[in-house]
Amino acid sequence: MTAEGPVRVLLCDDSAAARAVMSRMLASDPDIRVVAKASNGGDALAQLAAMPEAERPQVVLLDLEMPHMDGMTALPLLLKAAPRTAVIVASALSQRGAAATMSALRAGAVDYVPKPSAAAGGMNGGQFQAELVAKVKGWARMRRAPGRALQAATHRILSPRVGAQATRPKVIGIGSSTGGPQALAVLVAKLDRPLGVPLVVVQHMPAGFTTLLADHLNRIGTLPCSEAREAEPLVAGRLYLAPGDRHLMVKEAGSGLVVQLGDGPPENFCRPAVDPMLRSLVATCQGRVLAAILTGMGSDGLAGCRAVVGAGGAVLAQDEATSVVWGMPGAVARAGIASAILNVEDIAGRIMAAGADGKRT
Structure with a gap:
């Protein structure tokens, strides 16, 4: 457990299965706590607005392809509502997914996690979990100490x-x-x-x-x-x-x-x-x-x-x-x-x- 408490995470993905798997992966680390789950960008924004400031997530894991409000539409709104929150986008391993990822990075997302295909073992691989946990904890640390940011x-x-x-x-x-x-x-x-x-x-x-x-x-x-x-x-x-x-x-x-x-x-x-x-x-x-x-x-x-x-x-x-x-x-x-x-x-x-x-x- 860090001195500031566990890293608070909001999961936003239209797939209930993906939310469940990533939630279990993150919960396996005692320094991370999933505080909310959303099925689209509008749902994430509504949950964020309802949270007290002290309970808001430090990291949002944001799927890019979702119905009702997709990740690219939600991204600038999330950053406006919670400017110190680090948004990590989840991207499909495809040319279209890569293009969307780069657009998200230019729009203010800090990083991305490539969602493995079923042929590559899906999200059950240890490498995906290690990368997910490392990025969540690393970017939360950077946000907690903004004076030590890269720039x-x-x-x-x-x-x-x-x-x-x-x-x-x-x-x-x-x-x-x-x-x-x-x-x-x-x-x-x-x-x-x-x-x-x-x-x-x-x-x-x-x-x-x-x-x-x-x-x-x-x-x-x-x-x-x-x-x-x-x-x-x-x-x-x-x-x-x-x-x-x-x-x-x-x-x-x-x-x-x-x-x-x-x-x-x-x-x-x-x-x-x-x-x-x-x-x-x-x-x-x-x-x-x-x-x-x-x-x-x-x-x-x-x-x-x-x-x-x-x-x-x-x-x-x-x-x-x-x-x-x-x-x-x-x-x-x-x-x-x-x-x-x-x-x-x-x-x-x-x-x-x-x-x-x-x-x-």
């Missing part, structure tokens, strides 16, 4: 300098997972000057979603961003996002570097995974690599970051206060291999300094 976090360097670089990296590799879309949006918005190196990004995300995430990031920042394509040359000042369900690696081709996509087995239960990307950068860039590990569950990226530092590169990790889940960056920080542990805005500053003029990272 307003204070600057921190918590670990000794390790693997500092005297020369400009050839490639910058970024890895993220839970909470990553919002963290990447903040980072990309801050990369507002030309860079002399390419950036490759692995975000744990299903196929179909990454195309739209790349488009979303392309609209936010000044750096061109696209989903990576097989054999595509890496160009300085561009950002390449790993496609969903494909590992993103980099290989040498002539005098330059090109994208290599792989269908190898998942690593750390993920495809795309951060470790294969970082291993390929170490193999092709002779240690001239800067890695940044952002918010996410698990420890994907840890082995790759060890290889980066061992080859003479450097690693940045997002700090705990601004991470929705301090799993991936926390693993790197605890291993003592990060040269700095920073909020996302300061990571962007380090990336611009390293990519523009080769200053030490």
